[in-house]
Amino acid sequence: MWGEGFSLNIALCVSVPQGFRQSKGLSLLLVNSRINRNKHTRIFMEMQGNGSPTTSNQSTINIPHVLTVAGSDSGAGAGIQADLKACAARGVYCSTVITAVTAQNTVGVQGVNVVPEDFVAEQMKSVLSDMHVDVVKTGMLPSIGIVKILHQHLREYPVRALVVDPVMVSTSGDVLAGPSVLAGFREDLLPMADIITPNLKEASALLDGVKIKTVSDMRSAAKLLHDMGVRNVLVKGGDLPDSLDAVDIFFDGEHLYELRSSRIKTRNTHGTGCTLASCIAAELAKGASMLEAVKVAKCFVETALDYSKEIFIGNGPQGPFDHLMKLKSNAHNSGRQVRFNPSDLFLYAVTDSGMNRRWGHSISDAVKAAVQGGATIVQLREKDIDTRDFVEAAKSCLQICRAHGVPLLINDRIDVALACDADGVHIGQSDMPAHTARALLGPEKIIGVSCKTPEQAEQAWIAGADYIGCGGVYPTNTKANNLTVGLDGLKTVCLASKLPVVAIGGIKVSNARPVMEIGVPNLKGVAVVSAIFDSECVLTETRKLHAVLTEATAAVK
Numbered sequence: 307m308w309g310e311g312f313s314l315n316i317a318l319c320v321s322v323p324q325g326f327r328q329s330k331g332l333s334l335l336l337v338n339s340r341i342n343r344n345k346h347t348r349i350f351m352e353m354q355g356n357g358s359p360t361t362s363n364q365s366t367i368n369i370p371h372v373l374t375v376a377g378s379d380s381g382a383g384a385g386i387q388a389d390l391k392a393c394a395a396r397g398v399y400c401s402t403v404i405t406a407v408t409a410q411n412t413v414g415v416q417g418v419n420v421v422p423e424d425f426v427a428e429q430m431k432s433v434l435s436d437m438h439v440d441v442v443k444t445g446m447l448p449s450i451g452i453v454k455i456l457h458q459h460l461r462e463y464p465v466r467a468l469v470v471d472p473v474m475v476s477t478s479g480d481v482l483a484g485p486s487v488l489a490g491f492r493e494d495l496l497p498m499a500d501i502i503t504p505n506l507k508e509a510s511a512l513l514d515g516v517k518i519k520t521v522s523d524m525r526s527a528a529k530l531l532h533d534m535g536v537r538n539v540l541v542k543g544g545d546l547p548d549s550l551d552a553v554d555i556f557f558d559g560e561h562l563y564e565l566r567s568s569r570i571k572t573r574n575t576h577g578t579g580c581t582l583a584s585c586i587a588a589e590l591a592k593g594a595s596m597l598e599a600v601k602v603a604k605c606f607v608e609t610a611l612d613y614s615k616e617i618f619i620g621n622g623p624q625g626p627f628d629h630l631m632k633l634k635s636n637a638h639n640s641g642r643q644v645r646f647n648p649s650d651l652f653l654y655a656v657t658d659s660g661m662n663r664r665w666g667h668s669i670s671d672a673v674k675a676a677v678q679g680g681a682t683i684v685q686l687r688e689k690d691i692d693t694r695d696f697v698e699a700a701k702s703c704l705q706i707c708r709a710h711g712v713p714l715l716i717n718d719r720i721d722v723a724l725a726c727d728a729d730g731v732h733i734g735q736s737d738m739p740a741h742t743a744r745a746l747l748g749p750e751k752i753i754g755v756s757c758k759t760p761e762q763a764e765q766a767w768i769a770g771a772d773y774i775g776c777g778g779v780y781p782t783n784t785k786a787n788n789l790t791v792g793l794d795g796l797k798t799v800c801l802a803s804k805l806p807v808v809a810i811g812g813i814k815v816s817n818a819r820p821v822m823e824i825g826v827p828n829l830k831g832v833a834v835v836s837a838i839f840d841s842e843c844v845l846t847e848t849r850k851l852h853a854v855l856t857e858a859t860a861a862v863k
């Protein structure tokens with residue numbers, strides 16, 4: 307059932323399920339939420355009367371598709387809800403056949419309502435007869451009848467791979483599928499499955515109660531399960547004693563692999579099994595080999611558990627974790643609630659390695675002094691530093707900035723921003739295009755673009771930037787061959803810009819006031835380099851500038 311070499315088509319911004327059909331006349335506008343202002347990047351799918359989709363540019367995008375056949379968990383940590391989140395996190399489309407609805411929370415399972423078999427069959431037919439499914443993943447299959455229905459449908463609608471998570475008992479000890487399904491697993495599903503992923507108890511149940519307590523028992527169990535006719539076996543060791551690493555045993559019939567990761571100390575492990583299996587399915591759907599898929603899935607679970615180790619949801623002993631951590635870029639670790647607040651542009655400090663060298667300051671000392679003096683945003687502009695040193699310096703500056711609730715941006719270097727999880731980047735007109743930076747950085751990061759003209763400001767807005775920097779307002783030596791636009795040029799750009807603006811170029815304590823007084827509401831502050839960093843005491847100079855800006859703003863109001 308499983309082969310290699312599938313084409314890998316992942317939509318970056320737009321997800322269009324293959325063969326999507328809708329009722330006559332329905333128009334569907336699919337846009338990335340961050341760039342829906344951009345008329346150039348809109349993709350329309352117009353559903354024609356004959357049901358065949360067409361796009362305005364006549365190209366369709368196939369995305370990998372996993373169908374999960376599982377139970378709903380009202381607490382949304384495991385089951386269908388975990389599967390949807392795991393697939394979304396891995397960039398894969400996920401359709402769902404719900405086999406049971408459970409009333410469940412972090413305390414345990416309070417009730418189970420099994421969906422009638424014919425209605426499970428109806429859901430399967432709806433999905434499989436219409437959509438192209440790459441991989442089927444199964445979770446809670448509460449009756450032998452449902453196992454049989456699944457078996458029949460997979461014969462009628464073959465898919466590339468079948469991942470079976472033989473869910474039987476929840477971690478809270480509640481039964482989700484009784485021993486009667488064991489026969490169905492053994493006879494119908496195992497011979498068809500590409501991989502089965504039992505935890506210790508489930509492996510033991512499938513092997514008629516053989517005791518599995520140690521890693522060595524897991525190895526033997528993996529071999530015995532393989533003998534039952536399944537191609538690959540992953541015996542999960544989440545339930546091994548807490549003192550041990552999180553060890554899983556993978557057996558492909560030839561080699562036994564001991565897959566080890568550190569055991570994250572957290573109560574938030576509800577749904578690890580469902581997530582692992584869905585992730586395996588997602589990677590297979592994208593074209594990975596089985597061992598690759600298992601390794602990626604294990605790493606994903608470990609990373610998500612680590613990221614979520616301190617979150618608190620529910621009062622019971624086992625909480626859910628956060629699958630979508632990539633979308634949040636440490637939001638809850640940094641304590642930053644708002645992604646970008648234009649008032650952060652008020653006193654914008656831009657570092658300069660030459661000036662720091664001249665005054666014997668390290669980057670992080672200079673940044674610390676600026677932040678303590680009242681800088682409201684910091685940009686690291688390090689033109690002559692090794693990349694490795696830049697990443698290290700950025701990490702330590704990030705800690706300082708986070709402690710003060712000040713965003714940290716990186717000049718030009720999207721790679722460095724990603725490597726240290728900075729809050730964003732500032733790019734110039736000859737750097738990477740802003741829309742490409744946005745695609746790489748995702749919707750959460752801050753992007754600023756240097757603009758000298760209304761046209762550039764318009765382009766920055768279209769590309770999904772958050773603010774623009776405009777200058778040089780005054781002549782400056784910091785940047786060679788930099789055209790001075792003057793206060794008039796600044797005003798023209800501000801009036802044309804739909805984005806907030808920070809003024810830059812030769813601004814210092816003595817001339818900052820007229821800048822703030824140009825009287826355009828979207829001018830939010832000034833960016834400075836030498837005014838604060840070309841001095842012995844960065845703290846004092848920043849304080850002075852802060853006072854001037856505060857006075858000027860009060861006068862304007």
Ligand SMILES: Nc1ncnc2c1ncn2[C@@H]1O[C@H](COP(=O)(O)OP(=O)(O)OP(=O)(O)O)[C@@H](O)[C@H]1O
Pocket residue numbers: 384475476477504505506542543544545552553554567568569570571572575576577578579580581582604607608611
């Ligand atoms: N504390 C932990 N730290 C790191 N990895 C863990 C931890 N707990 C479980 N895992 C990993 O999570 C994956 C799922 O294993 P586990 O044995 O928890 O499955 P499960 O019992 O089916 O989970 P559940 O039924 O709660 O969804 C395995 O790869 C396991 O090694």
Ligand SMILES: Cc1ncc(CO)c(N)n1
Pocket residue numbers: 376377378379384385386408410445446473475476477482576577578579580
């Ligand atoms: C619905 C459902 N499926 C699977 C599990 C196993 O974690 C669970 N607790 N609930």
Ligand SMILES: [Mg+2]
Pocket residue numbers: 473505579580
């Ligand atoms: Mg499980």
